[in-house]
Amino acid sequence: MWDYTDKVKEHFLNPKNVGELKDANAVGETGSLSCGDALKLFLKVNDSGRIVDATFMTFGCASAVASSSALTEIIKGMTLEDAEKITNDDISDFLGGLPKEKMHCSVMGQQALKKAIADYKGIQIMEKPGEVVCECFNITDLEIIEAIRDNGLESSDEVTNYLKAGGGCGNCLERIDEIIETAVAEN
Amino acid sequence: MDIVYVDNNATTRVADEVIEEMLPFYGQFYGNPSSMHTFGGSVGKKVKEARQRVADLIHADPEEIIFTSCGTESDNTAIHAALLARPDRKHIITSKVEHPAVDNYFKVLEKQGYRVTWVDVDKHGRLDLEQLYKSMTDDTAVISLMWANNETGVIFPIEEITAKSREKDILFHTDAVQAAGKVTIDVSRVAVDMLSISGHKIHAPKGVAALYVRKGFKLSPYMIGGHQEKGRRGGTENTAAIIGLGKACELAGHHLDEMNTRVRELRDYLEKELLEKIPASSVNGDPEHRLPNTLSIGFDAVEGESILLMLDREGICASSGSACTSGSLEPSHVLMAMEVPFKSAHGSIRFSLSCYNTREEMDHIVNAMVPTIQRLRDMSPFWKDGKMV
Numbered sequence: 001m002w003d004y005t006d007k008v009k010e011h012f013l014n015p016k017n018v019g020e021l022k023d024a025n026a027v028g029e030t031g032s033l034s035c036g037d038a039l040k041l042f043l044k045v046n047d048s049g050r051i052v053d054a055t056f057m058t059f060g061c062a063s064a065v066a067s068s069s070a071l072t073e074i075i076k077g078m079t080l081e082d083a084e085k086i087t088n089d090d091i092s093d094f095l096g097g098l099p100k101e102k103m104h105c106s107v108m109g110q111q112a113l114k115k116a117i118a119d120y121k122g123i124q125i126m127e128k129p130g131e132v133v134c135e136c137f138n139i140t141d142l143e144i145i146e147a148i149r150d151n152g153l154e155s156s157d158e159v160t161n162y163l164k165a166g167g168g169c170g171n172c173l174e175r176i177d178e179i180i181e182t183a184v185a186e187n
Numbered sequence: 188m189d190i191v192y193v194d195n196n197a198t199t200r201v202a203d204e205v206i207e208e209m210l211p212f213y214g215q216f217y218g219n220p221s222s223m224h225t226f227g228g229s230v231g232k233k234v235k236e237a238r239q240r241v242a243d244l245i246h247a248d249p250e251e252i253i254f255t256s257c258g259t260e261s262d263n264t265a266i267h268a269a270l271l272a273r274p275d276r277k278h279i280i281t282s283k284v285e286h287p288a289v290d291n292y293f294k295v296l297e298k299q300g301y302r303v304t305w306v307d308v309d310k311h312g313r314l315d316l317e318q319l320y321k322s323m324t325d326d327t328a329v330i331s332l333m334w335a336n337n338e339t340g341v342i343f344p345i346e347e348i349t350a351k352s353r354e355k356d357i358l359f360h361t362d363a364v365q366a367a368g369k370v371t372i373d374v375s376r377v378a379v380d381m382l383s384i385s386g387h388k389i390h391a392p393k394g395v396a397a398l399y400v401r402k403g404f405k406l407s408p409y410m411i412g413g414h415q416e417k418g419r420r421g422g423t424e425n426t427a428a429i430i431g432l433g434k435a436c437e438l439a440g441h442h443l444d445e446m447n448t449r450v451r452e453l454r455d456y457l458e459k460e461l462l463e464k465i466p467a468s469s470v471n472g473d474p475e476h477r478l479p480n481t482l483s484i485g486f487d488a489v490e491g492e493s494i495l496l497m498l499d500r501e502g503i504c505a506s507s508g509s510a511c512t513s514g515s516l517e518p519s520h521v522l523m524a525m526e527v528p529f530k531s532a533h534g535s536i537r538f539s540l541s542c543y544n545t546r547e548e549m550d551h552i553v554n555a556m557v558p559t560i561q562r563l564r565d566m567s568p569f570w571k572d573g574k575m576v
Binding site for chain 1: 488489490491492493496497500517518529530533565566567568569
């Protein structure tokens with residue numbers, strides 16, 4: 001059994017802001033059925049660029065639901081400018097921490113938020129720049145490098161915990177090790 | 188809150204009769220069964236009785252029973268001994284749905300240079316017999332196939348398969364940890380050379396198991412040490428637990444009929460109710476050849492860990508075939524090998540019953556499951572207006 005904080009349990013059993021937001025003017029989607037978790041984030045942004053409402057729909061484990069609930073609570077009332085600065089750590093901290101194997105749930109929140117903001121601004125996010133490293137979960141080298149840089153990751157296990165990359169068939173684990181080596185050397 | 192325990196393929200409650208049988212051997216009768224004195228010898232007599240009781244459950248001779256510490260040790264011992272007995276052969280066969288005690292050992296052997304055939308299963312979890320028979324060659328040292336699957340309960344046709352392996356002089360081991368006590372096992376009719384059973388799956392304590400070794404097969408020990416178990420497994424016997432295992436095997440024999448009537452009816456009732464009351468649900472595994480106590484059932488568009496944690500609040504203990512409970516990220520290797528679609532594989536739950544379960548408990552599970560699945564689907568981006576999107 002996972003060692004979830006009381007805050008995670010509370011946001012899983014009684015999640016805030018669940019459901020489709022009918023008058024949303026920004027939507028961000030991430031994850032998929034095959035990955036085992038997915039999040040659809042709905043935002044209502046007013047004319048002065050403030051998030052006046054946020055809701056979510058999530059398929060996934062308890063920490064995925066709790067991370068989604070936490071995300072909506074954090075960003076409600078924020079300006080887009082501030083919301084853009086939200087990281088997966090903010091989501092995890094809000095919940096009193098997540099088991100390390102579940103950090104990818106908070107990353108999913110950050111990604112959905114990024115996509116929703118881009119959607120509002122009418123920016124097309126280039127679908128997956130970079131070269132796909134993990135075919136099971138469709139994760140690119142650039143995403144891996146970004147996660148290593150942002151979170152100070154040092155091993156392929158840690159990369160799997162944050163991005164899932166390498167957690168399926170495991171064929172890309174050597175490639176992930178190489179990316180880590182290069183990224184650490186560049187630092 | 189009362190606990191509704193339906194996770195008996197994971198472990199079982201130790202039967203009161205078993206505890207009662209064991210307790211004196213943690214207390215005043217602490218002797219070593221190998222000792223020359225009467226004090227130790229009296230414990231030896233009880234160990235002998237336990238060996239007889241284990242043998243009786245599978246219609247074996249007591250000399251064919253070796254006590255071990257767990258199912259994993261039994262499995263590892265059997266495979267290890269088979270390879271030592273056939274040193275010139277470099278091919279081994281197993282299936283894609285084995286327990287890690289066999290699966291991971293075979294992966295290690297593959298790295299060490301053995302050629303491994305991983306036999307496929309179909310979408311119902313049935314073994315590809317044609318592939319299996321074709322893969323048996325003069326170079327095959329051992330075949331290890333489970334009698335019944337822990338996740339789906341699917342039963343493999345071991346009797347039919349061993350007739351072929353015997354013809355080709357290939358050693359055969361079966362992991363019968365899930366089958367023992369749930370279906371009839373008769374080694375006088377089925378040509379297995381080695382067979383593993385585990386105590387804690389049949390209401391004995393954890394930390395004790397047995398390996399059946401057919402007479403005439405000289406087993407090299409895995410645990411090298413003293414003369415215990417006729418030199419086939421070193422280490423002072425876990426006397427109280429062994430005596431408990433003996434009692435549990437006796438009880439399992441008595442309960443075999445109940446398991447295949449009353450418990451099977453409870454399982455079938457639970458299955459029928461869940462399928463009827465929850466749309467987009469489906470059973471994993473061959474309904475025709477399945478353990479009487481096991482139900483693996485998938486629910487579209489929801490995730491297993493979430494279901495389990497909500498059931499946990501209602502005092503219901505089950506398990507899932509989903510990845511998120513184990514720390515790995517893909518659904519279980521069993522459901523993946525069966526190519527269960529992702530939409531229901533991630534939301535698969537295993538209910539495994541025992542003789543202690545009641546009809547009222549099944550109703551409690553159904554009453555908890557219906558709103559749980561509804562609630563998670565209301566939250567799911569893949570579910571809209573009563574169906575998958």
